[in-house]
Amino acid sequence: MNPVFPLSRRRFLQQSGLATAVAAAPFILPSGLRGQNAPSKKITVGIVGAGNISDSHFGPLLGDPENVRILAVCDVDKERRDDSAARVNQTYGNQDCTAYGDFRELNRRTDIDTVFVCTPDHWHALVAIDAMRNGKDVYVEKPLTLTIQEGRALVAAARKYNRVAQHGTQHRSMKRFHDVAEFVRNQGLGRLERIDCFIPPNNRHVGATWKPEPVPAGLDWDMWLGPAPWRPYTSLGCHYNFRFISESAYGQVTNWGAHYLDIGQWALDMDGSGPVEVEGRGEFPSSGLFTNATKVDFTVRYANGVPMHCRTRFEGGGTVRFVGERGWLDIARNKMSASSNDLLREMQAPGKKIQLPLSNNHHENFFACVRSRQRPIADVELGHRTTTVCNLGQIGMVLGRKLRWDPVKEEFVGDDMANRLRGRAMRSPWALT
Numbered sequence: 001m002n003p004v005f006p007l008s009r010r011r012f013l014q015q016s017g018l019a020t021a022v023a024a025a026p027f028i029l030p031s032g033l034r035g036q037n038a039p040s041k042k043i044t045v046g047i048v049g050a051g052n053i054s055d056s057h058f059g060p061l062l063g064d065p066e067n068v069r070i071l072a073v074c075d076v077d078k079e080r081r082d083d084s085a086a087r088v089n090q091t092y093g094n095q096d097c098t099a100y101g102d103f104r105e106l107n108r109r110t111d112i113d114t115v116f117v118c119t120p121d122h123w124h125a126l127v128a129i130d131a132m133r134n135g136k137d138v139y140v141e142k143p144l145t146l147t148i149q150e151g152r153a154l155v156a157a158a159r160k161y162n163r164v165a166q167h168g169t170q171h172r173s174m175k176r177f178h179d180v181a182e183f184v185r186n187q188g189l190g191r192l193e194r195i196d197c198f199i200p201p202n203n204r205h206v207g208a209t210w211k212p213e214p215v216p217a218g219l220d221w222d223m224w225l226g227p228a229p230w231r232p233y234t235s236l237g238c239h240y241n242f243r244f245i246s247e248s249a250y251g252q253v254t255n256w257g258a259h260y261l262d263i264g265q266w267a268l269d270m271d272g273s274g275p276v277e278v279e280g281r282g283e284f285p286s287s288g289l290f291t292n293a294t295k296v297d298f299t300v301r302y303a304n305g306v307p308m309h310c311r312t313r314f315e316g317g318g319t320v321r322f323v324g325e326r327g328w329l330d331i332a333r334n335k336m337s338a339s340s341n342d343l344l345r346e347m348q349a350p351g352k353k354i355q356l357p358l359s360n361n362h363h364e365n366f367f368a369c370v371r372s373r374q375r376p377i378a379d380v381e382l383g384h385r386t387t388t389v390c391n392l393g394q395i396g397m398v399l400g401r402k403l404r405w406d407p408v409k410e411e412f413v414g415d416d417m418a419n420r421l422r423g424r425a426m427r428s429p430w431a432l433t
Contacts, residue, residue, distance in 0.1 A: 045112070045115075046109065058087065061363070067367065072106045075101070076223040101223070115127070115128070121242075121248055128154055128157075128165070129157040133157065136163070138165045142169050143386075147391065166366040173365055175358070180331045183343075183346070184267040189343070193323045195306065197311075198310075198318060199311070200256055200317050201312050204290070212233060212234055228248055229427060250390065254390045254394075257393065260319070264389075274385050274389060275302050280396035281298075282296055283295035293394075300392055310393055362378070399417065
């Protein structure tokens with residue numbers, strides 16, 4: 001009989017617990033690394049996670065050898081880390097890039113200035129906090145963390161160790177998204193009525209007939225799981241497919257929602273706060289390996305009364321739409337449209353009263369802040385707030401009832417079960433401490 005995991009809601013509830021705040025680290029923190037100053041002109045880089053998402057970083061980083069140098073890569077899959085190290089060495093024409101199987105070894109190198117965290121979501125907090133404790137600035141891919149409590153712990157670490165920490169929501173460095181958020185903030189649509197976020201459906205499916213497989217040679221499956229609950233290995237549940245299993249991620253809610261909900265937060269001037277209410281009704285798989293929602297539908301509401309509705313759209317990809325009394329604006333990565341051309345012209349006009357910070361390149365913004373010690377365009381506080389909105393949607397869909405949220409205390413109002421879902425227990429020896 002093939003093993004079938006319990007339903008997503010049940011698993012989500014069982015896994016979640018009140019986690020506290022960095023990885024249990026048998027390595028001793030080297031002295032002299034805390035609060036180091038900005039590095040020299042050529043910034044050195046280590047990349048943790050050599051899978052799909054890291055590909056978007058290798059090209060730009062390798063293409064700027066005068067300013068950036070990759071010194072190390074890390075992955076629990078030997079083939080992936082060796083291939084990535086070979087790619088770096090071939091580009092540089094040397095053998096200087098070292099491949100690691102344990103991120104803690106990379107984080108303890110004193111010649112590395114910055115660490116890019118490109119692992120599955122359930123590893124983000126532990127890898128990033130450990131890097132910052134070891135004097136590294138970090139670029140953390142979206143979503144910032146798996147849980148709300150992990151996110152707050154990561155932000156606290158960035159402030160404690162005085163680290164520059166960029167969240168990988170690169171829409172913040174795309175001018176079209178900047179212009180829309182700035183226009184809405186300046187009441188270009190008049191009174192804002194609502195925000196609609198459309199995210200794509202799941203692009204993978206696994207039914208109930210999957211079977212455990214032998215762990216491939218060169219893959220440290222126990223380390224791949226890390227703080228997540230143990231489960232038998234299957235190739236269908238590893239690498240890219242992690243995002244559809246709730247022990248590691250929350251599907252398209254965090255994969256795409258992290259981008260488009262982020263622009264809603266920006267336009268609403270909620271980078272340091274968040275909504276006060278959430279309600280959702282998701283559709284979850286009833287059998288098989290995958291447990292995250294196949295159809296997403298939730299709404300968060302802000303104190304000013306504006307709702308932001310996130311739902312699956314099976315055609316057209318990710319988009320955010322702002323609707324106001326003067327009309328609507330649609331914005332995606334490759335297109336922008338409006339209810340009238342006048343709105344588009346006004347949006348692009350200079351001289352607005354409220355002007356949002358502008359970045360035209362997410363990597364360059366991060367490295368400029370590494371040198372200047374200023375906070376980047378997607379600082380981890382706002383990354384945490386956006387990821388929290390994703391988590392609120394997930395929890396709302398799992399519980400299936402309206403929930404009140406206190407964005408100051410970062411807790412649900414009068415709901416013990418919902419509050420337990422802000423965090424989760426980690427598999428030993430890993431813990432937030």
